[in-house]
Amino acid sequence: MQGTILILDGVATNRIILKVQLSAAYYRIVQGTDLVGLRDLVRRTRPDLIVTAMKLPDGTAEDVKKILSEDPPQAAIPILAIGNQRDRMARLKALAAGIDDVLEQPLNDLVFQARIRSLLRLRDGAEDLPAMTGEVLGFAEAPTAYSGPSRVALVTAQAETGTVWRSQLASKTRHSLRTFRLGDIQGLMTQPVPDAIVIEIPRRDPAPALSLMSELFARSSTANCVVIALAEGAEPHSLADALDRGAQDVMAGGFDAEELALRLELDLARKARRDRLRSTVRAGLRAAVLDPMTGLYNRRYALPYLTSALRDTIGTRGDLALMMADLDHFKQINDHYGHAAGDAVLIETAQRLRLMFEPDDMIARVGGEEFLIAIPGVKANDASRIARRICAEINGRPFRIAGAERPVDVTISVGVVTISAGRIGAAGTDEQLATRLIDQADQALYQSKAAGRNRFKTIEAAA
The missing domain is CATH 3.40.50.2300 (Response regulator)
Incomplete structure (x- = not known):
């Protein structure tokens, strides 16, 4: 069903x-x-x-x-x-x-069925899933009233028609109105894109208008726009086609300023709810995988990322370096200067680390003062050079702490494990291998701590 x-x-x-x-x-x-x-x-x-x-x-x-x-x-x-x-x-x-x-x-059964499909598509794709996700994960946002005003584009076959529509609609709606000719896709896509697009479907030649709807629905910048088709005298199959191509509304009777104003208000309110739900879910999902203090990824994100990176490494016969880094004597900073100072050191450490790496690399805070770094495509020699840079980046510049008389020296120890696809054994799943690599990086970190701190230790994975 x-x-x-x-x-x-x-x-x-x-x-x-x-x-x-x-x-x-x-x-x-x-x-x-x-x-x-x-x-x-x-x-x-x-x-x-x-x-x-x-x-x-x-x-x-x-x-x-x-x-x-x-x-x-x-x-x-x-x-x-x-x-x-x-x-x-x-x-x-x-x-x-x-x-x-x-x-x-x-x-008309063709139009009736298409209208039902469009309403169900709006409900299923834009409201049920985000609302359910927010409720289950605990970050659903309370509904708020739609405010506007919004940007509305009027797209017509003839410029004169657009001018008449705008003149009659202006007194009925609070939204900002602009007119475009059919085929002016470039102007329609110019930022900021409209919130709603009203498209005339000419009875004699509906193809350009229907093609425009498909184009709007396919582009990420306009896929969530409200689209209303005005199709006075159009054949039923054109009306149904418009709905199936993404139109939220079809006005078969043609332009009626009062009715169009009502439909715009209803559709834009629905769009605002969808946008708000998407934003809430997106923010909630980010919060679920990010450390709130440093903005780095957290442990929940790190293991799935490493599992995926290992799978890619094996598939491309490449290399991967994994580092476990830990600030030295961090407890002394908290004890001497207070936890607010310790938090400031962690935040600045995260900023310094972030500037060192590419967007494809992964940096996660996985403990109080522990950071896990995964770098795809890096061999053992390059990994050692990067670990040396990490130590220099942290201990090369003292940290300024509010309330401290002078900047505070901070050092870091790093454990590095490198792995090549050709040396990976077949035993265990990708997730088990990722867990073993984290353990080995932790062992390498312990060795660098035991050797006097403020240094790194590199080992080859025993996977």
């Missing part, structure tokens, strides 16, 4: 027709007749989409939206309303209430 759809309609014949249409597309169908017990029905059946008649025996589609909005988990369920032909005021009222879209009878 592709998902669960709840059909709400007081007329049995309508429900039967809709069930036949949607069951043929392999959706699981749940049916209801009115608003009584709607919350329990939704909670029990967990629909991915609700298709409702504009008028129910005891209410309207707007009442369905109001009931669901009172329960946050249910508020995100898309609602598609079906109304009478050419009832513009009812359509505008429904959109103003937050209904995701209104289709008019008689339904």
Whole structure:
């Protein structure tokens, strides 16, 4: 099954027709007749989409939206309303209430199915996963109101059409409006890219507009833009094609400033929620693998990285150096100057180390004053030279500490283990090999400490 759809309609014949249409597309169908017990029905059946008649025996589609909005988990369920032909005021009222879209009878099955696919795609790809991830990992962000204003591009076949649209829409919306000609992909991509793009689909030649939608959907800079297609008199297959190419909305009746303003507000609010969720998840995932004090990677990131680096080393018959570095007598800094001073030393150490290495190298803080460094493609001689530079970088310049009368000398000890693909044994998994290498780098560090500190010790991996 592709998902669960709840059909709400007081007329049995309508429900039967809709069930036949949607069951043929392999959706699981749940049916209801009115608003009584709607919350329990939704909670029990967990629909991915609700298709409702504009008028129910005891209410309207707007009442369905109001009931669901009172329960946050249910508020995100898309609602598609079906109304009478050419009832513009009812359509505008429904959109103003937050209904995701209104289709008019008689339904065209091609457009109907495409609209359902687009709404489910928006829900599945942009809301469920980030929300679930945030909840499970504990960094979900409380929803905030959408504020705007946003950047809106009006793309038309003729420049004069764009000018008319902008003039009529300007008094209906608070968003910033710019006009473009179809085919002006370069201008459309100029930073900052629009938040929403309204595209005219000419009836006689829809291909350029549809190609533009595919182009926008394929580019990372515009893949998350709101796209609204205006297609007055267009064939049903063009409307369905626009939805399948990434349009969030299709206005089959053509340009209507009031309706377009409502759709922009609804779609941009939805986009703001998606962007906020993506940002929250991205920040949470970064926090999960970064040390909050130094900004370096943490141990949680280090082992998977090393496992992957070893796999690449084996696959390319290359080399890899692994270093375990530890600040000498760090406890004395904490005891003498305080933990704030110790933190300052760790932060500056991380900064000095970061400047020494390339972005592809990995530096992680894996203990209080311990750092793990993995450098792909480095042989034993080069690894020794790098370890010597680390020692010189730390002890070559004293550390300035707030409250200390003079700069404080700090030294570091380094244990280095190098490995070549041709000398890696077959025993154990990549993760087990990575763990053994970390242990061997730790042993080399112990040897450099035992030899007097402020030095490095290099060994070849016994893997």
